Amino acid sequence: xxxxxxxxxxxxxxxxxxxxxxxxxxxxxxxxxxxxxxxxxxxxxxxxxxxxxxxxxxxxxxxxxxxxxxxxxxxxxxxxxxxxxxxxxxxxxxxxxxx
Amino acid sequence: xxxxxxxxxxxxxxxxxxxxxxxxxxxxxxxxxxxxxxxxxxxxxxxxxxxxxxxxxxxxxxxxxxxxxxxxxxxxxxxxxxxxxxxxxxxxxxxxxxxxxxxxxxxxxxxxxxxxxxxxxxxxxxxxxxxxxxxxxxxxxxxxxxxxxxxxxxxxxxxxxxxxxxxxxxxxxxxxxxxxxxxxxxxxxxxxxxxxxxxxxxxxxxxxxxxxxxxxxxxxxxxxxxxxxxxxxxxxxxxxxxxxxxxxxxxxxxxxxxxxxxxxxxxxxxxxxxxxxxxxxxxxxxxxxxxxxxxxxxxxxxxxxxxxxxxxxxxxxxxxxxxxxxxxxxxxxxxxxxxxxxxxxxxxxxxxxxxxxxxxxxxxxxxxxxxxxxxxxxxxxxxxxxxxxxxxxxxxxxxxxxxxxxxxxxxxxxxxxxxxxxxxxxxxxxxxxxxxxxxxxxxxxxxxxxxxxxxxxxxxxxxxxxxxxxxxxxxxxxxxx
Numbered sequence: 065x066x067x068x069x070x071x072x073x074x075x076x077x078x079x080x081x082x083x084x085x086x087x088x089x090x091x092x093x094x095x096x097x098x099x100x101x102x103x104x105x106x107x108x109x110x111x112x113x114x115x116x117x118x119x120x121x122x123x124x125x126x127x128x129x130x131x132x133x134x135x136x137x138x139x140x141x142x143x144x145x146x147x148x149x150x151x152x153x154x155x156x157x158x159x160x161x162x163x
Numbered sequence: 164x165x166x167x168x169x170x171x172x173x174x175x176x177x178x179x180x181x182x183x184x185x186x187x188x189x190x191x192x193x194x195x196x197x198x199x200x201x202x203x204x205x206x207x208x209x210x211x212x213x214x215x216x217x218x219x220x221x222x223x224x225x226x227x228x229x230x231x232x233x234x235x236x237x238x239x240x241x242x243x244x245x246x247x248x249x250x251x252x253x254x255x256x257x258x259x260x261x262x263x264x265x266x267x268x269x270x271x272x273x274x275x276x277x278x279x280x281x282x283x284x285x286x287x288x289x290x291x292x293x294x295x296x297x298x299x300x301x302x303x304x305x306x307x308x309x310x311x312x313x314x315x316x317x318x319x320x321x322x323x324x325x326x327x328x329x330x331x332x333x334x335x336x337x338x339x340x341x342x343x344x345x346x347x348x349x350x351x352x353x354x355x356x357x358x359x360x361x362x363x364x365x366x367x368x369x370x371x372x373x374x375x376x377x378x379x380x381x382x383x384x385x386x387x388x389x390x391x392x393x394x395x396x397x398x399x400x401x402x403x404x405x406x407x408x409x410x411x412x413x414x415x416x417x418x419x420x421x422x423x424x425x426x427x428x429x430x431x432x433x434x435x436x437x438x439x440x441x442x443x444x445x446x447x448x449x450x451x452x453x454x455x456x457x458x459x460x461x462x463x464x465x466x467x468x469x470x471x472x473x474x475x476x477x478x479x480x481x482x483x484x485x486x487x488x489x490x491x492x493x494x495x496x497x498x499x500x501x502x503x504x505x506x507x508x509x510x511x512x513x514x515x516x517x518x519x520x521x522x523x524x525x526x527x528x529x530x531x532x533x534x535x536x537x538x539x540x541x542x543x544x545x546x547x548x549x550x551x552x553x554x555x556x557x558x559x560x561x562x563x564x565x566x567x568x569x570x571x572x573x574x575x576x577x578x579x580x581x582x583x584x585x586x587x588x589x590x591x592x593x594x595x596x597x598x599x600x601x602x603x604x605x606x607x608x609x610x611x612x613x614x615x616x617x618x619x620x621x622x623x624x625x626x627x628x629x630x631x632x633x634x635x636x637x638x639x640x641x642x643x644x
Contacts, residue, residue, distance in 0.1 A: 072525070079484060079528040080491070080505075081521060082513030094522055094583050095529065101584060102473040105542050108549070115544030116551060119362045119376055119406070119600040120625055128405045142269040148498035155493050158504050 066096035166195040171332025175241050175389045178335060182229060182240050189222035189229075189240035193284050196242040200286060200333035207309045207318070209327040211247050212255050213287040218242070221284045228282075237396050239282030244334035246325045247288040248295050249380065250369040251275055254285075258371050259293040259303040259321075262496045262515025272369020273404065274338060274380045274397045281396045286334060289324030293517045294487065295340055295373045297321045298348060298589045301580050302519040309576065312354055312616055316573040319349030322383070326353040329383045336393050337383045342373050343475055344568075344593025346381045347605040351568035351618025354607045356390045356635070357383045361626050362600035363408035365394070366401030374482035375406075377475075377597045387606060387636040391415040394628065410626045418629035419636040424457030426634065429561035433468040434592055439571055445609035445617045446567050449638065453565070456637055461561055465553040470546050471594040472587060477530050477543035478598075484527030490515065522583060551599035554622065562630055564622040567592055568605045572615035592620060602628045606635040608642075 067075075072091045076083045083091065140153050149156040166187055169177070181187050187195075197215055204210045225240045227233070245251060248258045250268035257263045271279075279285065292302040300308040300323025308323035310316040311331040318327040322339025326349035329337050339346050341359040350357025358381040365380045372378060382393035395415050401407045430450065435443065454460050492498035492511030499510035516524070530539035557564055569589060579586045596603035602625070605618035619638070623631040 067529075071529075075525055075529045075532065078532060079524050080488070080508040080512055081516070081524060082506075082509040083521070084513075087518075087521070090518075091522065091525055095526055097584055098476060098526060098587075099529075102477060102539070105470060105473050105477075105546055108467075108470060108546060110542060110545035110549070113545040113548050115541055116547040117544065120408075127409060130402060138269050143494075145269065146266055146495035148492065148496075157493055158502060158507050160504050 065100045067092045067099065166192065167199055170196055170199045172385070173335045174386060175238065175335060175392050178241050179239065182225070189225035189284065190219060192240055193218045193222035193242060193286065196333070197286055200328070203331060203333050206314060207311055207327045207331055208306050209290055209308050209324040209331060209333060210244065210287045211257060211290050211305055211324070214251070214254050214285055217254060218284045218286045221279060221282070225282050225284070236280065236282035237392055238278060241283050242286045242335050243278060243283040244287055244289045244325060244328045244337040245275060245285055246291050246322050246337070246339040248291055248340055248371045249275060249338065250371065251285065251288065254288065256288065256371070257305070259291045259305060260515065260517065260520070261304040262490050262511070264304070264497060266495050270369065273366035273401045275369065277397050278338070278393070289322070289328055289337060289339070291324055291339070292321035293520050294371065294483070295321040295342055295345055296483070296519050296523055298344065298586050299574070299579065300324070300349070301576065302517055304517055307576055310353055310573045312614070313573060315575055316615070317352065317576055319352035319573060321345040323349050325383045326350050326355055326357060329353070329355045329385055336389050338380055338393065338397070339383060340370055341379045341381055341597060342377045342479060343597055344590040346379070346383070347568050347593050347603060347618065347620060348590065350383055350605040352573040352616065354616030355383055355385055356387055356604065356606055357381065358390050358394055358604040359596055359602065360394060360398065360628055361408065361602045363406050364602070364626065364628070365397045366404040366407040368401055368403035372486040374479040375486065376482060377479055379597065387419065387632060387639050388416060391419060391632050408626070413629040415629055415632050419632040421633055422457065423453065423634055423637045425459070426563065426630070427459045427461060427561040428453060428634070429461050429463035429557055429564045431463050431465040431468065431557070431564060431566060433465055434566040438567060441611045442567050442569070442571060442617055445611070446619060449608035449619045450565060452641060453634065453638055456641055458634070463557050463561060463564070465557060465564070465595065467546065467549045467553050468595060471550055471598060472591055474543045474546040474550060475594040475598060476526065476587060477539050478547065480523045480527030481531050481540050482527070484524045484531060487520070487524055519583070547598050550595055554595070554599045554601055558624045562623065563634055566620045566622070568618040568620045572611045572617055596622055601625055602631050604631055604635060606638060608638070
């Protein structure tokens, strides 16, 4: 099975990924091959099986709660240091709202 | 002992003895290891970044403490490398990706913090598959890592640099991460010890997230004892990772020295069917050796093993598609200039991510997209329950499970790069450990006829790292001169 190029472009859009035409065609083959392999799971009857939502947890439900005390966090300058574009203490991005 | 000749075979205890006997200072050792690593690194490409300043500062601190009779930590002066998916404050962390090529983290991972608190000297950051996605280290934006034991072959992945540096002798110990086999497989390929602890045993805080329910941090070393010391130094509850475990940490070094006589070990038939003979023969001999040491060997079944690959590639990619959404050109990545915000996201990600990362983001987005959730993600989580249950049932009858790490030893660079499914199949024996959350490790157990290293995989119950290390240590002591 191949995933159609239309489906690939739709998923790429959901994932915010720009793909070249060549990548779309490659992806349609590769994803198709992997999805075909994955279909083997349908052979398993899992009607009464609980999905594994948590890997393991033996502590009680409130074990991870803590007092709500402020602590030192990453500074504004440190948080912005890796941004491609920032100004006035904020991250800057291309204009979203037109006047 | 004299530097630099001893560098490639240094152990933690040799470093400690050398420092306490004043054979060398921590600073001299750090300088010597950095010089050696910088000179040797072009052969393998294991390191991406060296951290001279940080290393010398840490070493100076160790020397001061020793001079004044102060605290000498378990890793005092030990030159250590860190996989480049684990963040280090002020030290570039690329994740093997072009999208983070300039990223300087503003904080340290908990594992890094704890290792440095024990006196470890971080000498650099290690190459890996991009965002830890791969089985050969060929998916790094900074080039593949070559296997120190055969330079035309892959190091394994994704923690290829972490395994290669230890094998090459350019670090005494390293840390890496394992989501589907990324510690054990390169450890096996490079002939070193690699441990994937129980899920939650080591905090994931500061480990750049790939698949949060599967990600583990663990150590690489040239012997079992060193790996146990590094694991012990990192382990334990961390408030900054709510999935980190409260379970007490055993004294691994003491417990692993107990004899293995009377331990029951299981061989799962599913891991031996279709195994190639050169790997199979080496594993058989290792099992016989443990039998000679008094282990009782039983044949067992882990019946859902064959579904692990499908289960894994749904769960891991689904989680990855969500975790990698944060790399969008705004906060810490490179940015591709565009007129609109939407195009900026798409162009930055399209340019910044490599082929395998895109493939996994696409697969993960697809399986989570409207209408497919139950058919893929929910189904995979149900199958994951069955895979974990297989192990729980096996551990009612045996203390440990033994298996190969990989169906074959290190393959040639370029051999599988065009066939993603074939590459995924090389992880077939390691995925179940991550899916079920049990501790597992690779210990060197011999070589193929061509002289390529082969690892024995050991699984034990959740939080029973002590029994796993005990088997590995006893095996190692019985087989190394």
